[in-house]
Amino acid sequence: MQYYDVAKILTTHGLNGEVKVAVITDFPNERFSAGSELALKDQPEEVLTVKSGRPFKQFWLVQFEEITDIDQAEKLKGKTLVVSEANQQELPAGSYYYRDILGCQVLDNETGSLIGEITDIEAPGANDIWLVKEENGKEFWLPYIKDVVKKVDIEHKQVFVELMEGLRDED
Template sequence: MQYYDVAKIINTHGLNGELKVSLITDFPEERFSAGSELALKDDTDRVLTVKKGRPFKQFWLVEFEEITDIDQAEKLKGKTLVISEANQQELPEGVYYYRDIMGCQVIDNDSNEEIGEITDIESPGANDIWLVKEKNGNEFWLPYIKDVVKKVDVENKKIYVELMEGLRDED
């Protein structure tokens, strides 16, 4: 079974087993909602059930049903929480996991010509931007908006785009 990193346990918080975690997921509200099941990366048979989770500064504080005191929590410091593929919910339409977008071929929607490949993703604001590396080595950022990204074909690792003027450095 495939597992995906969700968060790294940084420290304990309080005496009742609450843990401070740094996020590796884009979906903390779902991952740390009550009843959500996570496992430890180095011991995927050990399932932890979220009792409650809440944002705290740039981290999240998470309580698990199975961890009830600071001694149990101490043992988890430095470990990574993972979710099994089976426990991942379906993503809403138009939302993708980074792993599904990275490495996709970028194709011109009109000419069907290959432009390049997605090599990085950033979330600077309202929408993500995807870094496209062209065959000639040039790079440019592609905004993930309806006007530009026309079709995402995760199965075949292809993204069809309509490039607006000024996106690429064309001489």
């Protein structure tokens, strides 16, 4: 079974076993919702059930059903929380895990010709931007919006796009 990192446990919070975590996941609201099942990276068989989770400054505070006092919580410090592939919720249509998009080939939607490969993703604002590296080594950012990205085929690692003028440095 595959596991994906969700958060790193930084420290205890209060006396009732709540922990402060640094978020690694793109979906903290889902991962830290009540009833969500997470595990420890080095002991995936030990399942922790989220009792409650809430944002706190740039971190999250998470309480697990199984951890009821500060002594138990102390033992979690420095550990990484993971979610099993089986416990990942289905993503809403049009949402993808970064790992599924990275490495995809970018193809022209009309001609099918290869434009390049997605090598990085950033989320600067309303929509993600995908870094495309062309065969010649040039790079440009592709906004993930429906006017540009026409079809995403995760199975075949292909993204079909319609480039707007000015996206690439065309000589």
